[in-house]
Amino acid sequence: MPPRLKEIAEVLDLSVTTVSRALAGYPDVAEKTRQRVVSKAQEMGYVPNVAAQHLQRQKAYAIGFIIPTFGPRFSDPFFSELMAGIGNEAGRQGYDLLISTVPPGPKEIEAYRLQTYSHRVDGMIVVRTRHNDPRIAFLVKNGFPFVAFGSCDEDLDFPFVDVDGEDGTRQAVEHLVKLGHRRIAYLSGPKELTFSTHRLRGFLNTMREKGMPVRDEWVLEGKLTESSGHDLVGKLLDSDPRPTAVIAANDLMAFGAMAAVQEQGLQIGGDVSVAGFDDIPLAAYSHPALTTVHQPIYQIATMVTNMLIRLLNGEPLEERVRWIKPRLVVRKSTGRPVS
Amino acid sequence: MPPRLKEIAEVLDLSVTTVSRALAGYPDVAEKTRQRVVSKAQEMGYVPNVAAQHLQRQKAYAIGFIIPTFGPRFSDPFFSELMAGIGNEAGRQGYDLLISTVPPGPKEIEAYRLQTYSHRVDGMIVVRTRHNDPRIAFLVKNGFPFVAFGSCDEDLDFPFVDVDGEDGTRQAVEHLVKLGHRRIAYLSGPKELTFSTHRLRGFLNTMREKGMPVRDEWVLEGKLTESSGHDLVGKLLDSDPRPTAVIAANDLMAFGAMAAVQEQGLQIGGDVSVAGFDDIPLAAYSHPALTTVHQPIYQIATMVTNMLIRLLNGEPLEERVRWIKPRLVVRKSTGRPVS
DNA sequence: TTGAAAGCGCTAACAA
DNA sequence: TTGTTAGCGCTTTCAA
Numbered sequence: 001m002p003p004r005l006k007e008i009a010e011v012l013d014l015s016v017t018t019v020s021r022a023l024a025g026y027p028d029v030a031e032k033t034r035q036r037v038v039s040k041a042q043e044m045g046y047v048p049n050v051a052a053q054h055l056q057r058q059k060a061y062a063i064g065f066i067i068p069t070f071g072p073r074f075s076d077p078f079f080s081e082l083m084a085g086i087g088n089e090a091g092r093q094g095y096d097l098l099i100s101t102v103p104p105g106p107k108e109i110e111a112y113r114l115q116t117y118s119h120r121v122d123g124m125i126v127v128r129t130r131h132n133d134p135r136i137a138f139l140v141k142n143g144f145p146f147v148a149f150g151s152c153d154e155d156l157d158f159p160f161v162d163v164d165g166e167d168g169t170r171q172a173v174e175h176l177v178k179l180g181h182r183r184i185a186y187l188s189g190p191k192e193l194t195f196s197t198h199r200l201r202g203f204l205n206t207m208r209e210k211g212m213p214v215r216d217e218w219v220l221e222g223k224l225t226e227s228s229g230h231d232l233v234g235k236l237l238d239s240d241p242r243p244t245a246v247i248a249a250n251d252l253m254a255f256g257a258m259a260a261v262q263e264q265g266l267q268i269g270g271d272v273s274v275a276g277f278d279d280i281p282l283a284a285y286s287h288p289a290l291t292t293v294h295q296p297i298y299q300i301a302t303m304v305t306n307m308l309i310r311l312l313n314g315e316p317l318e319e320r321v322r323w324i325k326p327r328l329v330v331r332k333s334t335g336r337p338v339s
Numbered sequence: 340m341p342p343r344l345k346e347i348a349e350v351l352d353l354s355v356t357t358v359s360r361a362l363a364g365y366p367d368v369a370e371k372t373r374q375r376v377v378s379k380a381q382e383m384g385y386v387p388n389v390a391a392q393h394l395q396r397q398k399a400y401a402i403g404f405i406i407p408t409f410g411p412r413f414s415d416p417f418f419s420e421l422m423a424g425i426g427n428e429a430g431r432q433g434y435d436l437l438i439s440t441v442p443p444g445p446k447e448i449e450a451y452r453l454q455t456y457s458h459r460v461d462g463m464i465v466v467r468t469r470h471n472d473p474r475i476a477f478l479v480k481n482g483f484p485f486v487a488f489g490s491c492d493e494d495l496d497f498p499f500v501d502v503d504g505e506d507g508t509r510q511a512v513e514h515l516v517k518l519g520h521r522r523i524a525y526l527s528g529p530k531e532l533t534f535s536t537h538r539l540r541g542f543l544n545t546m547r548e549k550g551m552p553v554r555d556e557w558v559l560e561g562k563l564t565e566s567s568g569h570d571l572v573g574k575l576l577d578s579d580p581r582p583t584a585v586i587a588a589n590d591l592m593a594f595g596a597m598a599a600v601q602e603q604g605l606q607i608g609g610d611v612s613v614a615g616f617d618d619i620p621l622a623a624y625s626h627p628a629l630t631t632v633h634q635p636i637y638q639i640a641t642m643v644t645n646m647l648i649r650l651l652n653g654e655p656l657e658e659r660v661r662w663i664k665p666r667l668v669v670r671k672s673t674g675r676p677v678s
Numbered sequence: 679t680t681g682a683a684a685g686c687g688c689t690a691a692c693a694a
Numbered sequence: 695t696t697g698t699t700a701g702c703g704c705t706t707t708c709a710a
Contacts, residue, residue, distance in 0.1 A: 001481070002456040004703060015681045020705060030679055047456035051393035052703035055686045060390065062437075067426070072637050074423035075416040075620045083422070084413035087406070087440035096459065098401075099438045101426035117341040117386035120435065142340070226624040252621075259624040268626075281414045282591075285565040285598040287607075287626045298413075343687060354697045359689060369695060391687035394702045681710080686703105693698075 003044045012040055023048075054119075062096035063308060064121035066111055066135075068128055069101045076224075076252065077280040078297060082149070085301025086125060093309050095122075109134055116144045123308045125149070129160070129194045147308040149300055150194050151321075159311070159320045161304050165195045165277070168293035168326035169202030169247065172275045175291070175328055176245045177210050179336050181273065185218035185236055185243040187229055187253050196221075199249050199277060218243055222253050229256025237264055237272075244272060244337035251276035251283050251292055258286065258333065269335035279329055288332035295326045342383045351379055362387075393458075401435035402647060403460035405450055405474075407467055408440045415563075415591065416619040417636060421488070424640025425464060432648050434461075448473055455483045462647045464488070468499070468533045486647040488639055489533050490660075498650070498659045500643050504534045504616070507632035507665035508541030508586065511614045514630070514667055515584045516549050518675050520612065524557035524575055524582040526568055526592050535560075538588050538616060557582055561592050568595025576603055576611075583611060583676035590615040590622050590631055597625065597672065608674035618668055627671030634665045 009016045014037070022029045022037035023046075029037075054060050065086060067079060083099070090097045098121050102111045112135055115121050122145065126135050129150030139146045140156055148160040176184055186203045189196035200219070207214045218236065222228035229248055236243060237260065246261075248254035254276030261272045268274055268288055276283060279294035307317055348355045353372070361368045361376035362385075368376075393399050404425060406418060422438070429436045437460050441450045451474055454460050461484065465474050468489030478485045479495055487499040515523055525542045528535035539558070546553045557575065561567035568587055575582060576599065585600075587593035593615030600611045607613055607627055615622060618633035642661065649656055 006703080016704080017682080017706080018680055020703095021680090024705085028679065033679080045452075045456065047453060049394070049703050050457045050459050051390050051399065052686090053705080054390035055388070055394050055688085056703080056705045058686070067423075069423055069427070072423065072427070073420065073620060074637075075420040077414040077416055077419070080416070080419040080422075081414040083419075083438070084406075084408055084440055087438055088408070091439055091441070097438045099422070099426055099436045100430055101423055102430070113384075114386060117384065118389045120389050226620060230624060255621060255624050259626060259628070262626045281565060282594060282621065285569060285594050287598060287601045289598070345687080355688080356690085356698080357696055359687095360696090363689085367695065372695080388687050391702090392689080394704085395687080395689045397702070679710105682708090684705105684707085686705090688702090689700105691698105691700085694696085 002047050004049065005046075008037065008041055008044060008046060011044075012036060058119070060096075060119060060122050061094060062098050062121045063090055063305070063312075064098045064100070064115045064124040066100045066102055066108070066115070066124070068104050068108070074101070077282065078250070078278055081280070081297045082127065082301045085298040086305045089302045089305035090309070095309060104130070109138055112138055116142065122312050123147075125304055125308060130192045131194060131197070133194075145308065145311045147304045147311065149304050152194060153197070159307055159317060161300050161307070161322045161324065163195075163295045163300070163324045163326050165198035165326070166202035166205070168277060168295070168328070169199045170206045171326075171328040172247050172277070172291075172293055173203055173206040173210070175330060176247070176273060176275065176334060177212065179273070179334065181245040181337050182212055183218075183241060183243045184212065184245045184247060186220070187232055187246060187248040187257065188219065188221045189224045189249040191221060196249055203247060222249070224250050224253055226252050226256035226259070229253030230260045231256070233257040233260040234263075237261065237266070242272070245274070245334070246272060247275045249277055251278040251280045251290060254290055254292065254333075255282075255286060258290070267338070268333050270338045273334040273337070275334055283329075284331070286333070291331045291334040292329055293326045294329045295324065300324060341386050343388065344385075347376065347380055347383060347385060350383075351375060397458070399435075399458060399461050400433060401437050401460045402429055402644070402651075403437045403439070403454045403463040405439045405441055405447070405454070405463070407443050407447070413440070416621065417589070417617055420619070420636045421466065421640045424637040425644045428641045428644040429648070434648060443469070448477055451477055455481065461651050462486075464643055464647060469531045470533060470536070472533075484647065484650045486643045486650065488643050491533060492536070498646055498656060500639050500646070500661045500663065502534075502634045502639070502663045502665050504537035504665070505541035505544070507616060507634070507667070508538045509545045510665075510667040511586050511616070511630075511632055512542060512545040512549070514669060515586070515612060515614065515673060516551065518612070518673060520584040520676050521551055522557075522580060522582045523551065523584045523586060525559070526571055526585060526587040526596060527558065527560045528563045528588040528592075530560060535588060542586060561588070563589050563592055565591050565595035565598070568592030569599045570595075572596040572599040573602075576600065576605070581611070584613070584673070585611060586614045588616055590617040590619045590629060593629055593631065593672075594621075594625060597629070606677070607672050609677045612673040612676070614673055622668075623670070625672070630670045630673040631668055632665045633668045634663065639663060
């Protein structure tokens with residue numbers, strides 16, 4: 001297999017120290033020696049043993065990302081895009097990405113403890129922040145470097161990037177109200193997620209400001225999956241009068257909602273308008289194409305990763321907290337109410 | 340931060356060796372000592388430094404997974420499910436999962452070389468195998484442990500799990516033929532992917548056997564994305580007579596195809612039937628719900644990971660090669676041809 | 679400009 | 695049953 005420093009040193013009749021320093025580009029190595037070393041290392045296909053480097057430097061050059069999965073049939077385009085962003089940016093900057101999949105619950109903090117205490121990773125990325133988030137409490141308490149995608153309503157000081165979900169949902173409500181809707185239902189995500197609260201607040205506040213009635217039975221809590229959107233809306237349609245529009249807290253639930261509406265032979269955008277949140281690529285290709293609030297997931301992932309790496313490199317953060325303004329993308333799933 | 344072995348040893352007035360052995364459960368430690376050590380370690384929150392373990396044991400307890408991404412807007416439910424399966428199974432067995440995202444091309448092998456030669460991971464998982472796959476050639480040549488999701492037509496001996504794509508596509512064709520379709524188009528994936536060839540072969544062979552005409556202009560190569568399915572089918576619909584059915588090599592392209600059909604005011608399942616391959620969760624919630632060939636991605640991911648870990652543990656593999664039979668799931672996107 | 683030596687935290691052969 | 699010692703492969707003082 002690949003050579004170790006020792007072998008390169010032997011071949012060149014140098015000490016391991018010199019080879020190491022030459023490769024690291026230290027200035028106290030004769031230029032000629034440096035060249036000999038570098039080219040020989042290249043020739044022999046040298047790749048450093050990271051475990052040894054890691055042990056010596058006390059730094060793993062790796063970041064951890066624990067995905068809060070739920071069922072086994074976990075399939076959310078949101079996460080694949082997030083991961084691509086994190087992975088690409090981390091890789092570009094020479095960091096590895098360590099992924100674990102652990103459902104929220106008691107084993108979650110244990111996973112964080114293992115990743116951090118074992119020195120497996122130098123920093124972590126936390127997504128889908130929750131109220132009184134135990135992960136954030138843990139990391140803050142231990143002074144472990146991390147950056148979150150998602151804010152926290154509690155008074156904790158930590159770096160994060162978040163999308164203004166209240167504003168995004170406000171745009172959706174205003175759009176529907178302008179189209180003439182008055183009976184608007186809302187499909188929230190799990191209440192414990194911070195973004196669910198924000199988006200819900202955007203809905204409630206805007207409805208109130210516009211003088212729209214909010215019926216409690218029309219504000220439902222789902223699981224952010226297609227099936228939960230589907231089932232919730234299936235029931236919703238039985239009410240009389242039924243809502244003329246449904247806003248879902250994410251696109252997956254919006255798709256489920258559309259399916260439920262269509263199953264009843266109703267027209268999306270006519271009988272019932274549907275709007276989502278995320279703007280995953282599929283939103284442009286559903287039938288009808290989904291009106292939804294766009295958030296730049298890939299860029300956010302890149303940004304979060306970048307902030308974390310700056311932190312790890314001991315560089316200062318220009319902004320510890322960044323709020324992204326989302327924007328509504330109007331497509332075909334919303335229109336004037338028929339009735 | 341967390342204690343090291345040395346500190347535990349000092350506190351208990353034992354040697355580091357004894358503490359290490361007690362924690363590892365070696366039998367040559369007095370039961371009483373073992374208990375003292377274990378409970379003190381627990382109490383002090385001991386977590387081993389993996390870099391040190393790794394260096395000593397010459398084993399990383401990590402597996403590598405390099406995702407062949409394409410654009411930045413990478414968002415494929417197929418991969419998130421795959422990753423969940425790999426991640427969960429690896430985690431269950433005490434292995435870390437190291438993810439990189441590298442597009443196919445010259446930098447890809449370099450990424451493999453770094454992961455393997457640096458001893459970052461003990462084994463790798465390869466997905467979306469290609470013809471003359473350089474990744475497989477590299478790993479085989481170096482004798483590096485890996486398991487692939489996807490076979491290889493070349494004569495290379497390596498462990499893999501694959502889905503019988505020829506059979507899956509055959510089922511789709513037979514289903515359409517039975518419904519009365521004769522003018523069937525096919526949207527292939529990139530030709531360099533092994534599974535594309537298999538699925539295409541299933542299409543061509545079955546069409547021939549059934550005595551169906553195959554028009555070359557109706558066999559198109561796409562990129563496995565919604566947009567490519569959309570654009571390809573957009574053009575296809577101009578031909579006269581136009582196809583009454585389209586089979587896509589994956590669900591994402593099938594969604595794009597449906598969107599293109601619907602944009603022209605045509606009826607899916609009536610004017611044009613559409614079938615996919617994968618059966619991602621969204622397939623059940625598209626409008627209309629997508630007829631598609633189901634492959635158990637999560638289980639396959641689990642299986643592949645399991646095989647790899649057996650390999651890494653030096654255990655024998657019952658079967659080095661496993662072929663999974665897919666099955667067609669008939670939903671609403673296919674029906675009798677109208678014209 | 680180079681090399682010898684120590685040490686990162688752990689495991690394992692060997693001795694006591 | 696426990697401790698001493700060496701060493702995994704690398705980086706980094708310190709001395710030459």
